[in-house]
Amino acid sequence: MERPPLLGAPYIAHHPMWRRVLYALMGIFMPIAASTQNSLFSGNLSNAAGEAGLSAAEATWLVAGFVAAAAFANLVVIKGRQQYGIMFFLTSLLGVNIATGLLLIFFPGFTTLMINRVSNGLMVSTNVAGGVYYLIQALPKSRRVEAIAIAIASLQLANPIAALVPVDLLTGSGNFGFACIATALGALQLALVLLLPLPTTNMGKVFEPMDWLSGVLLLGVSICLAAVLTLGRTMWWTDTPWIGWLLVGLVVCGACALCVEFCRTRPLLQINWLSTGTILRFGLVAIMERLLLSEQSTGVIGLFSHAGLINDQYHTLDLFVIMGMIAGITAMAFSLSPRLIPVQCVVALLAIALASWLDSGSNGLTRPSDVYVSQTLLGFGTTLFVGPALLYGIILVLRSDTSHFISTIYVFAITQSIGSATGAALLGSMQYYYQNYAMVGFSSRMADTASLSLAAAHQGLSSISQTLSDQAAVMGYLNVFGFVSVLALCAVALIALVMLCKHLLEISAKHPS
Structure with a gap:
């Protein structure tokens, strides 16, 4: 086995051709499947909001929840993968996403939709990283750098693929179709990951006590920024006073995070x-x-x-x-x-x-x-x-x-x-x-x-x-x-x-x- 250059990455093994083909297919499928879940909802936002009885502001908050979770996960989850391994986060976050999908099926409503959107946002980062690592296993050493580019580029296919799903199938019966498809996508990904796991991961202790303070402050930055950008157009920038307060919160959290990071010996x-x-x-x-x-x-x-x-x-x-x-x-x-x-x-x-x-x-x-x-x-x-x-x-x-x-x-x-x-x-x-x-x-x-x-x-x-x-x-x-x-x-x-x-x-x- 070849030792990976970065913590959190799996070892690179020598696989037979059939396994490399499967790894390549998984590397393309994982990013697309994770992002398609969100595209199914955001691409039919007005229909889904109307079926759920949500106002325009509530529907936009769901988009903000996904964006904030995705932005935050790309910081904290990356470091978590270095300490606990990519397979732990893949299986854990996919399991959480399936659980929130089942919750949405049995208890439809704004709260369960928000929980499901946040879990999807947390999952996307790890699925993209998983796609990169699967492709690295499949590609020859001289072409491995392409794994990053192919996985990120494949992610863009999610929007047009999601748009092919009929609207009535998704939004009928209180968005029951969306909840079922989203849960099925998560279950399919988890099954495939368990059937075709990545090799042993190179791990190490990377978290420090101050990381949690930096993480909380940057979470505040992500939430405020995502809320301002997604809700500003819906509620209009100058007509809604609390959007200004979100900007204040963004500046305060950002300034505090910068101060903390500047004062640390090993910053996040x-x-x-x-x-x-x-x-x-x-x-x-x-x-x-x-x-x-x-x-x-x-x-x-x-x-x-x-x-x-x-x-x-x-x-x-x-x-x-x-x-x-x-x-x-x-x-x-x-x-x-x-x-x-x-x-x-x-x-x-x-x-x-x-x-x-x-x-x-x-x-x-x-x-x-x-x-x-x-x-x-x-x-x-x-x-x-x-x-x-x-x-x-x-x-x-x-x-x-x-x-x-x-x-x-x-x-x-x-x-x-x-x-x-x-x-x-x-x-x-x-x-x-x-x-x-x-x-x-x-x-x-x-x-x-x-x-x-x-x-x-x-x-x-x-x-x-x-x-x-x-x-x-x-x-x-x-x-x-x-x-x-x-x-x-x-x-x-x-x-x-x-x-x-x-x-x-x-x-x-x-x-x-």
Whole structure:
């Protein structure tokens, strides 16, 4: 057996080909299954909330609970895996998730839904790590670095896969279908993990008493930040006073956590490492990626939802997105190397920019068949970008000090879980702002236009108002698509500038004056 370089990782054994194939399939299945659970709920949030008798705020709190738990787990559970092993956390968290699913089946309601969403958030981090370790067992030594990129890229498949499940099957009878499917997914994962366990894990004592204080403070940061980002758009940022108090709590918990970490000899987070320019650029790129990828869930799907369409009416579109994502994963896996990471990121960003530009030509009559090409491109760019972005951070760790591993993974995990909520909040708020801006313009023009005033007299003010409101909403989405396209091109320019500066520095180092 080959000893792993990091605590918490299993030993790497020599397996026969049939077992390596099974490990590879498990490595792809585990991240997808864990994230699909959340996608089944969040992708049908309004239907699920209505069936459960929840208000919009209560439904959004469920999303916040998942995001906060996922962000927190990526810090504490990572260290827990180093002390107790990956198999312990895989089986334990899957068992907890199954138990909360059964609780939801027999006692449906807001409380049990929240418990189930939190358990799913805690589970996702470990399942992704499990997927990475399964893939490492399957891949040859020269290709093992690809395990991280493939597992993270596979995670993106969860949203379109979940959208293929009929809405009525999920939300009928008080969301009974969702509870059953979520519990069955957890049970299937647990059964497969027990049938095909990972080799013995390399463990060590890593927890310190002060970790719990840091963990509690960072949990406060995760809860406040997730609540602000998910509820701000629903309750609106300036209309709800307690959102301001959540921001105060975020600042207080964050400041206290930083103070505690600075004063520790062996901190939970390496603050000095995280504040370096390289890691800040890594975090910026990862956040940019989540903002850009929100175009699919918030932009196009939002436009269709406004037109009255539900998931069941664009299953073919989801299949095109899945094909695009699989193509992106394949291209990324066969071309991945440290030298080509910037090139892959640029190609992915250009695909996203082109997709968003194509979507900006939509209108109120646009239907799923009109966006097959753009959404396939977006799916391709999604999976081509996310793997190399994480791999870039991992390479930085391996080149410096493996003690920074937890901090770097935490940065990436925060940018993915919190960044996803940030992207939805930003693009959703932009759409609402541009919609209102367009509505004001339409209204002022209608008052000054005699023909529109005559039409209003014949058709009725309510009919004209609804028509203008629909057109204003469409204008809001078109502005969002344009913003995403420009943002992707700016990211390309930034990466190109960094590559140019790096190249010039290398030339000057070789030929000093």
